[in-house]
Amino acid sequence: MAIRTEPFVINMGPQxxxxxxxxxxxxxxxxxxxxxxxPIFGYLHRxxxxxxxxxxYAQIVPITDRLDYLASMTNNLAYxxxxxxxxxIKVPERAEYLRVIMSELQRLASHLIGVGSFLxxxxxxxxxxxxxxxxxxxxxxxxxxxxxxxxxYNYMRIGGVSHDVPDEFTAALDKFVKTMPAFIDEYDxxxxxxxxxxxxxxxxxxxxKELAINSSASGPVLRGSGVKWDIRxxxxxxxxxxxxxxxxxxxxxDCYDRYRVRMEEMRQSVRIIRxxxxxxxxxxxxxxxxxxxxxxxxxxxxxxxxxxxxLGFYVVSDNSIAPYRLHIRPPTLINLTTxxxxxxxxxxxxxxxxxxxxxxxxxxxxx
Amino acid sequence: MTRxxxxxxxxxxxxxxxxxxxxxxxxxxxxxxxxxLLPVATYLxxxxxxxxxxxxxxxxxxxxxxxxxxxxxxxxQHNHSLVLKTRCYGRDNLRLPSVVxxxxxxxxxxxxxxxxxxxxxxxxxxxxxIFLWEGFEGHPLRRDYL
Numbered sequence: 001m002a003i004r005t006e007p008f009v010i011n012m013g014p015q016x017x018x019x020x021x022x023x024x025x026x027x028x029x030x031x032x033x034x035x036x037x038x039p040i041f042g043y044l045h046r047x048x049x050x051x052x053x054x055x056x057y058a059q060i061v062p063i064t065d066r067l068d069y070l071a072s073m074t075n076n077l078a079y080x081x082x083x084x085x086x087x088x089i090k091v092p093e094r095a096e097y098l099r100v101i102m103s104e105l106q107r108l109a110s111h112l113i114g115v116g117s118f119l120x121x122x123x124x125x126x127x128x129x130x131x132x133x134x135x136x137x138x139x140x141x142x143x144x145x146x147x148x149x150x151x152x153y154n155y156m157r158i159g160g161v162s163h164d165v166p167d168e169f170t171a172a173l174d175k176f177v178k179t180m181p182a183f184i185d186e187y188d189x190x191x192x193x194x195x196x197x198x199x200x201x202x203x204x205x206x207x208x209k210e211l212a213i214n215s216s217a218s219g220p221v222l223r224g225s226g227v228k229w230d231i232r233x234x235x236x237x238x239x240x241x242x243x244x245x246x247x248x249x250x251x252x253x254d255c256y257d258r259y260r261v262r263m264e265e266m267r268q269s270v271r272i273i274r275x276x277x278x279x280x281x282x283x284x285x286x287x288x289x290x291x292x293x294x295x296x297x298x299x300x301x302x303x304x305x306x307x308x309x310x311l312g313f314y315v316v317s318d319n320s321i322a323p324y325r326l327h328i329r330p331p332t333l334i335n336l337t338t339x340x341x342x343x344x345x346x347x348x349x350x351x352x353x354x355x356x357x358x359x360x361x362x363x364x365x366x367x
Numbered sequence: 368m369t370r371x372x373x374x375x376x377x378x379x380x381x382x383x384x385x386x387x388x389x390x391x392x393x394x395x396x397x398x399x400x401x402x403x404l405l406p407v408a409t410y411l412x413x414x415x416x417x418x419x420x421x422x423x424x425x426x427x428x429x430x431x432x433x434x435x436x437x438x439x440x441x442x443x444q445h446n447h448s449l450v451l452k453t454r455c456y457g458r459d460n461l462r463l464p465s466v467v468x469x470x471x472x473x474x475x476x477x478x479x480x481x482x483x484x485x486x487x488x489x490x491x492x493x494x495x496x497i498f499l500w501e502g503f504e505g506h507p508l509r510r511d512y513l
Contacts, residue, residue, distance in 0.1 A: 042498035050507055216422050216472025229443050235369035301439055312424050327426040337474050
């Protein structure tokens with residue numbers, strides 16, 4: 001006689017350690033297997049797009065810090081790039097190099113947390129996380145040296161950066177860049193070939209290439225699926241076209257590929273920082289831009305490759321001191337479009353890993 | 368460098384294909400009628416040489432007299448981009464065709480516009496509020512929501 005079963009609905013989150021913030025997955029289970037999933041957002045919705053309407057352009061920079069708070073530097077950068085495009089502002093070269101250095105340090109810091117918490121989700125409970133936090137701490141120290149903040153940096157300005165780096169920064173950055181590759185090797189030595197890690201991530205949560213493109217995935221999620229698309233190469237901003245680096249890609253688009261792409265991107269980031277340090281000229285770090293700017297009537301879409309994907313700002317100006325409309329294109333919200341496709345058919349314990357491999361930040365998802 | 372295709376050129380091509388479908392086109396963008404949005408989008412996605420396979424960004428702007436919905440399209444294959452726009456007039460019962468059937472990436476972005484701007488997308492598989500709760504009154508990103 002067949003045993004009668006029925007689907008079971010369970011809410012994972014909004015308060016759950018594996019959701020990396022306040023996010024809810026409404027899972028429908030058949031035994032331990034997930035047969036349906038609905039992501040539920042909005043627990044951290046602060047109405048940022050509404051708040052910024054009516055605020056002078058320069059005062060919006062600190063608000064962008066609160067989007068993806070693990071990558072404030074790149075949020076600042078995407079916003080100022082969009083406004084500079086709209087207002088036609090030219091940025092001094094030294095400032096461009098400083099922006100690149102800060103963005104790549106930020107990418108390292110974000111990936112260290114992304115990979116660290118992903119490994120945590122895989123069951124390597126907090127040991128790799130703490131190893132990676134150790135290096136992130138050094139990056140945060142560098143940022144503190146530059147702008148006095150450890151999380152919400154507010155460093156970029158329309159027309160440049162807030163101020164030049166202090167004298168001790170160059171030596172500290174040099175030391176960091178010299179030691180970081182050995183630490184990345186150390187993470188790989190400890191984990192890359194680990195049998196349990198491979199068993200739990202290889203072939204799990206596959207996102208096919210066509211679906212990744214069609215669902216507007218970006219960043220390591222898109223590249224993990226084998227699409228060689230990086231805005232730093234495809235549509236270079238700042239001084240990325242003067243720098244040599246590779247775009248790592250995956251082959252199958254499983255959790256393992258996304259993890260490997262992030263690890264490889266960290267090596268590339270170190271490579272970029274090294275070149276930027278060598279090439280950086282002396283000079284001003286901020287163009288002469290008034291506090292209140294009135295960009296001409298029009299609109300601009302500025303986008304960058306943030307650690308988590310394509311971060312875009314769509315700014316509409318009506319020639320007043322504040323944007324008429326500012327829309328933020330959040331990479332992580334859109335990367336979650338295919339969460340259901342990736343998770344359905346896997347078990348609850350795999351859902352945690354697949355979700356972790358997307359690397360989201362709720363500050364940006366909900367805005 | 369991503370090449371921004373001339374809105375005028377594409378606008379002329381679209382006008383030949385869909386007579387009366389294009390309202391205006393400038394260097395930066397093509398503005399189409401909401402009725403021809405879906406055929407135009409399908410054409411842009413499927414025509415060889417255009418191949419807009421990637422919907423980078425989708426958002427809406429409230430201009431009081433009308434709402435403008437903006438599609439930032441990219442072709443990963445040819446590395447070029449185009450801005451496609453459409454409008455809905457009035458304040459109530461606003462409807463547009465959904466492009467989720469073409470680009471899955473529009474799913475959450477259309478829900479966001481529905482939630483915060485109050486434009487409904489016909490043909491969307493799961494159109495409901497995304498950030499605010501069911502039963503919330505109004506659409507906060509409208510300019511007259513205070």
